[in-house]
Amino acid sequence: MQTKFMTAAQAAQLIQDGDTVGLMGGGGGLMEATHLFEAVQERFLSTQTPTNLTVIHALGIGDKKTKGMNCFAHEGLVKRVIGGHWVWSPAMQQLALANKIEAYILPGGVSSQLMREIGAGRPGLISHVGLGTVCDPRHGGGRMNDAAQDNLAEVIQIDGREYLRYKPFPIHVAIVRASSADEDGNISFEHEAANLDAQSLALAARNSGGKVIVQVKERLPKGALKAREVRIPSAWVDAIVVDPQQSTSYAIPFDPAFSGELTGQARLSSEAQDHAREVAAAQEAFSERQAVARRAYQELFNTGKARPVINYGVGVPDAVAKLIAARNEQHRIYQTIEHGTYGGTLMDGVLFGYARNATAMLDAATQFDFYGGGGLDIAFLGFGEFDEEGSVNVSRLGGVTVGPGGFIDIAQNAKKVVFCGTLAAKGVKLETGDGQMRVAAQGAVKKLVQKVDQITFSGPQGLVRRQEVLYLTERASFRLTPEGIELFEIAPGIDLQRDVLDQMDFSPRIARDLKVMDSAHFTA
Incomplete structure (x- = not known):
């Protein structure tokens, strides 16, 4: 043969x-x-x-x-x-x-x-x-x-x-x-x-x-x-x-925690180490990233499910994952990523897509079947920009092809979508940690635009599908409504006109009961 x-x-x-x-x-x-x-x-x-x-x-x-x-x-x-x-x-x-x-x-x-x-x-x-x-x-x-x-x-x-x-x-x-x-x-x-x-x-x-x-x-x-x-x-x-040199990642030759091969006491020991690392990561220098994550965390258990199925994207959503782990609340959720993995400790940065001590690994096509059929309760995703219709762009930024990865499949199918990010970019300087959020420099790039360069998530389609859609930033919180984007919450210390409305290319609806976010989100 x-x-x-x-x-x-x-x-x-x-x-x-x-x-x-x-x-x-x-x-x-x-x-x-x-x-x-x-x-x-x-x-x-x-x-x-x-x-x-x-x-x-x-x-x-x-x-x-x-x-x-x-x-x-x-x-x-x-x-x-x-x-x-x-x-x-x-x-x-x-x-x-x-x-x-x-x-x-x-x-x-x-x-x-x-x-x-x-x-x-x-x-x-x-x-x-x-x-x-x-x-x-x-x-x-x-x-x-x-x-x-x-x-x-x-x-x-x-x-x-x-x-x-x-x-x-x-x-x-x-x-x-x-x-x-x-x-x-x-x-x-x-x-x-x-x-x-x-x-x-x-x-x-x-x-x-x-x-x-x-x-x-x-x-x-x-x-x-x-x-x-x-x-x-x-x-x-x-x-x-x-290829005898084949490795788990570019930097890691092999780790049985990533392949899900650890069981019994070895796995428990590895999970304890993971938790210690997550707690340390969550205690990094406080910034607007953690403030947005803390605010997003509030939405986690407002899905109507005792133990919701969730997905995290890259960027600020990483901080949400770390916050849940630091609070030792993984048992309250079913954590998934589009690569087909359930449970475990999610990695970020260049290792996004890896999970240590996962509880299950499915083929990607099957995982996306689960998402597409309505199995995902809540998704925490980033945004490059969003517009007055509630549409989001992450796939082409500054004319450069970025691509959606699993973003479209996830954002379009989650019952609740929480977009997390900063209100502006390029040169933004923020001061926080004392219960307030102050803007020292506004930033040269507005991310809340009249019309996105490319539609990676469609606000109008989200309304048709009756999704609950939130857009959380370090300065203000917005939601998708049939009448358009509504601003319903503002950070303590933020001037609504100067720091929010003047930094947008469209005028949102202002909620009648406009609230101020909890100062604890902004306390180091």
Whole structure:
């Protein structure tokens, strides 16, 4: 029997000019097939092949320098990129900005689910996710620059309701990361920190008549894997590359707490260490970040659920997660992240997407099914800007493609959405910690604008879906109403006209019972 095991250079030869290549991974190296990515880059730089690739990925991949999607950020290597999140590859962002490539975005969950639909031979993904946003062909069709001319979705009606049909296309090559492979080519994820969309990607390539290339750390004897440990069967796999240096993240060689392998006393000990770290993190120098987090925390148990299912985004929402952990209240919630993980201690920064001592790990497509079906009670998310209709932009800022990641899937489907951030940016100087909030310098960039540059969350659609939507800043709190954005709360020490209304490009409704936030939120 011919072996499926080969070198990374040999596997890279399987990619042909014009292929559509599916990639997986998360920022910080999460389930990233780094060795294979580098082999594709090396082949291109040496031979100028392959060329004109279409690359699709659901989440952000890279280190903002040389790894991940940065390996593909070469003019000529890629023709089109359909990316869920772009910030981990500034080089790819610059190619998009210069119209050197066709740049598109898809919601992260839609991307994962579309791969599954392609693999199943169904007519694309039919979903409500993305209606009214940049992914809707009436609002941009996922196009992020002038070079992008196609719509990735079309509007259809079923039983009188609008949906988007995200169009299918063949996946010629899937580059997947896993932990181990046995001699037959069966694949296991047992040492990975997530599952992501590995299975969906492999399925899409296999049933498109394409190639499935898997990078693993370990080659095992035949029969070493139990049937339930196999996540991708040998029948789907064409090539396997062993990288003994494969690590949990760019900086962490291996940690069983991230892969969920600790049990019993070892896990309890690890969780105690996690809690100590969270308490220390929550006690960092007090700032407006903690003030917003404290205010957002108040919304956590106003969902009507005794133990709500929640999701955190990046940025200020990280502080909400730390606050819950510092108060030792994880048992009062079901904590989830879009990568498929439940429970545990969430990491932030470059390790966003990792969780130590998670209680469950699902495939990303299944996690987004849960979100899309209404399983998420409350989401804490950041915002780049929001407008008078309550629409939010996080996907294109300053003309640069950022992408939504899982933001659209989450924001559109949570029963309650709490957007957290600062009211202005660039040069803002704030003074707080004594129970008051004072603005020493207003900031050059207004984030509350008349109309957002791009719609990543649609306020009008939120009203149609009867979502409860809040916008919490360090100076004032706002909510979405049928009559528009309403300002219902102000921070102590803030001048309503000078510090809030004059720093906005639209005039909000002012609540008749305008309240002052609790000074405890602003006390160090």
